[in-house]
Amino acid sequence: MADEYxxxxxxxxxxxxxxDDVVLITESFRDSKFLNLVHVVNDGAExxxxxxxxxxxxSAVTPGLILLDINMPKMNGFEVLAAMKADPQLRTIPVVxxxxxxxxxxxxxxxxxxxCSFVSKPVDLEKLKEVVKQFALYxxxxxxxxxxRRIDTA
Amino acid sequence: xxxxxxxxxxxxxxxxxxxxxxxxxxxxxxDMPAVTLLHACDGDDAIAFLRREGxxxxxPRPGLVLLDINMPRKNGFEVLAAMKKDPELRAIPVIxxxxxxxxxxVxxxxxxxxCSFVTKPVNFxxxxxxxxxxxxxxxxxxxxPRARD
Numbered sequence: 001m002a003d004e005y006x007x008x009x010x011x012x013x014x015x016x017x018x019x020d021d022v023v024l025i026t027e028s029f030r031d032s033k034f035l036n037l038v039h040v041v042n043d044g045a046e047x048x049x050x051x052x053x054x055x056x057x058x059s060a061v062t063p064g065l066i067l068l069d070i071n072m073p074k075m076n077g078f079e080v081l082a083a084m085k086a087d088p089q090l091r092t093i094p095v096v097x098x099x100x101x102x103x104x105x106x107x108x109x110x111x112x113x114x115x116c117s118f119v120s121k122p123v124d125l126e127k128l129k130e131v132v133k134q135f136a137l138y139x140x141x142x143x144x145x146x147x148x149r150r151i152d153t154a
Numbered sequence: 155x156x157x158x159x160x161x162x163x164x165x166x167x168x169x170x171x172x173x174x175x176x177x178x179x180x181x182x183x184x185d186m187p188a189v190t191l192l193h194a195c196d197g198d199d200a201i202a203f204l205r206r207e208g209x210x211x212x213x214p215r216p217g218l219v220l221l222d223i224n225m226p227r228k229n230g231f232e233v234l235a236a237m238k239k240d241p242e243l244r245a246i247p248v249i250x251x252x253x254x255x256x257x258x259x260v261x262x263x264x265x266x267x268x269c270s271f272v273t274k275p276v277n278f279x280x281x282x283x284x285x286x287x288x289x290x291x292x293x294x295x296x297x298x299p300r301a302r303d
Contacts, residue, residue, distance in 0.1 A: 092264040108299045111245040116269035117296045131295050138291040142284050143249075143270040146261045 008140055010064035011037045011148070015047040015080065016098070017072045024125060025067070025098075028132035034140050039063065044075025048083055051090050063093065064145040068115075070099040070106060078113060085114040092146045096135075164293050167192045167216035169200040169233065170251070171225045178278060179220075179251075182285040188293055192216055197228025201236055204243050215301040216246065218292060221268075223252040223259060231266055238267040245299045247292075 012029075016022050019042075026038050039060070041047050047068070050057040066084075070077035077097060084090040096117040097110045110118045119135065122128045139145065168191055170176050176193055183189050192214070194200040200221070203210045219237070223230035230250060237243040247269040252259065255273045263271050272288070275281045292298065 092261055094264060094269070102297070104300055107297050108245055111247060111269075111299050114267060116247070116264075118298070119296055134287070134290050134295045137287050138295070142287050142291070143272055144255070144260055145271075146264050147257050 008144070009034075009037070010139060010145055011039065011061055012065050012067060013047065013050060013063035014038055014040045014067045014098075015042075015044065015072070015077070016040070016067070016069040017042050018069070021069075021121065024128055025132065028129045029136065031129055032133040032136040034136040043072045044077065044080040047080050048075070051084070051093075062148040064148050065139055066093055066095045067098045067119075068095050070097060070101055078109065081110070081113050081115060093148075094145055163188050163190070164218065164289070164298075165190045165192060165214055165216045166218045166220055167194060167200065167203060168220045168251075169194045169197065169225070169230070170220075170222040171196050172222070175222075175274065178281060179285070182278070182282045183289070186285075186289050189289055196225045197230065197233040200233050201228070204237065204246075205240075217298050217301065219246055219248045220251045220272075221248055223250060223254055223263075231262060234263070234266045234268060247298055 014022065014025060016025070022040050026040065029038050039050070041050050047066075049055055050060050051062070053060055068077045068080060077099070081095055084093065084095060094116040095114070096119060097115045098119045098121060099106065100121050102120045107118045119131065122131055166189060168176055168179060170193075180191055183191060192203070194203045200219070202208055203213050206213050221230045221233060230252070234248055237246065237248060248267070249270040249272060250263045250268050251272045251274060253274050260271050272284065275284055
């Protein structure tokens with residue numbers, strides 16, 4: 001049995017092109033009092049560069065979990081998800097879609113493509129904070145994510 | 155938009171050969187009226203239930219599957235693989251619920267398409283706490299695919 005009473009600390013990669021949303025979400029994580037480290041990239045192509053340690057992301061830490069917006073420039077969330085699931089190095093990282101969409105087709109397509117959860121961004125800040133808190137509780141206390149290896153930059 | 159206080163009803167299929175564990179899980183969810191627990195006792199039984207074969211012709215399509223790993227006949231990974239290959243079943247979120255906490259099992263679970271990996275707590279208070287957060291997450295934070303009947 002794991003040390004059940006100690007929340008695991010996970011690093012999260014937030015992929016979102018909306019700066020206002022990024023600020024609100026990262027603040028909500030801070031308020032949730034869970035010491036999750038949130039890294040941010042602003043579009044799909046950048047997300048893959050981050051995950052593959054390309055260019056400026058050479059020493060980036062592989063995240064334990066990804067929060068992925070759907071509508072983004074250059075490469076949308078579904079394209080990022082498909083690329084991750086086709087990549088043996090990235091396919092085990094849990095991906096949570098975090099989007100303004102509430103459409104049933106987007107929900108079904110997300111799970112069908114290998115997303116592990118679909119979260120609709122609440123517009124109300126208090127609700128967003130509650131969602132982030134429950135989210136942090138779940139992924140630190142209830143569910144285990146695969147171990148991540150700190151990639152050697154050598 | 156997430157609904158704030160009202161939880162949508164949720165039917166969960168628990169696939170576990172350990173009757174005691176199922177009983178404890180049922181007990182831990184007793185105060186949560188939004189949740190209905192359905193039970194399959196091994197991997198073959200789970201697949202029959204999900205495909206509505208034999209005595210399961212009128213079985214409901216569960217919103218979530220809670221899947222044990224070590225079971226007779228067909229283990230959890232085999233059930234997971236079969237579900238992910240089936241276009242009718244592949245969108246149903248599968249959460250591994252197991253006594254294992256081995257890194258290799260966690261990695262295998264996610265690589266086969268599990269949505270989450272939960273280690274069964276040994277004590278009941280802890281199980282109740284986990285069950286509460288679990289239900290909060292899957293009913294108020296997350297949207298799951300609508301059952302296609």
